[in-house]
Amino acid sequence: MPAFGSKTFRRATTASSTLGERLGTLYRAKLPRHPxxxxxxxxxxxxxxxxFVxxxxxxxxxxxxxxKVRQLDQEEAMALGLKGENGEESIRRNPRRHVIGSDRDEYYKxxxxxxxxxxxxxxxRFKGEPDGRFD
Known part of the structure; x- marks a missing residue:
């Protein structure tokens, strides 16, 4: 009697895994032909x-x-006195308006x-800090 039988091994099919196994086998068989x-x-x-989702x-x-940012900006403006109670601008100017110039202004500067x-x-350098010189 030979050491191994000549019959090929096949799993016993169960009702729950039969459809999934068949679909998987079919998919793997057709995948090399139509990748x-x-x-x-x-x-x-x-x-x-x-x-799209x-x-x-x-x-x-x-x-x-x-x-959220717009709401915080309005609260900060009221806290700094830049806007009045009804949301209109107060007499004080926005201090950032003159600090931030346009690109053209920066180019000419x-x-x-x-x-x-x-x-x-x-x-x-601070006292005791090495300055990179080798004297």
């Missing part, structure tokens, strides 16, 4: 569908954040500086 149809197309469709959720997130004639100076 894009059975793997690529479902993958791409899931990615596109997820994009997640877009409103992301928009909702940013809208809630904007509402940089163009007015002489960037070719400059001198490198060392920054003063």
């Amino acid at each position: 894009f149809l059975l793997f690529g197309l479902p993958f791409i469709s899931v990615i596109v569908a997820a994009s 997640l877009t409103p959720a992301t928009a909702l997130r940013y809208e809630r954040h904007d509402r 940089l163009m007015a500086k002489d960037l070719d004639d400059w001198e490198q100076t060392r920054v003063k």
Whole structure:
């Protein structure tokens, strides 16, 4: 008698796993012949569908954040006295309006500086801090 029998091993089929096993076997058998149809197309469709599903959720997130920031800004403005009780601007000007200029203003400020004639100076170090010199 040989060490191993000539019959191939087959599992006993159960009613609960028969359909799943058959579908899995069929899918694995057809996958090498039609890889894009059975793997690529479902993958791409899931990615596109997820994009359409997640877009409103992301928009909702940013809208809630904007509402929260706007509410805090109004509370801060009233606390600083920049807006009156009824929401209209007070007589005081916004101090940040003059600090932040437009891009054009910044461009002209940089163009007015002489960037070719400059001198490198060392920054003063604290006492006991190494300054990188080897004297």
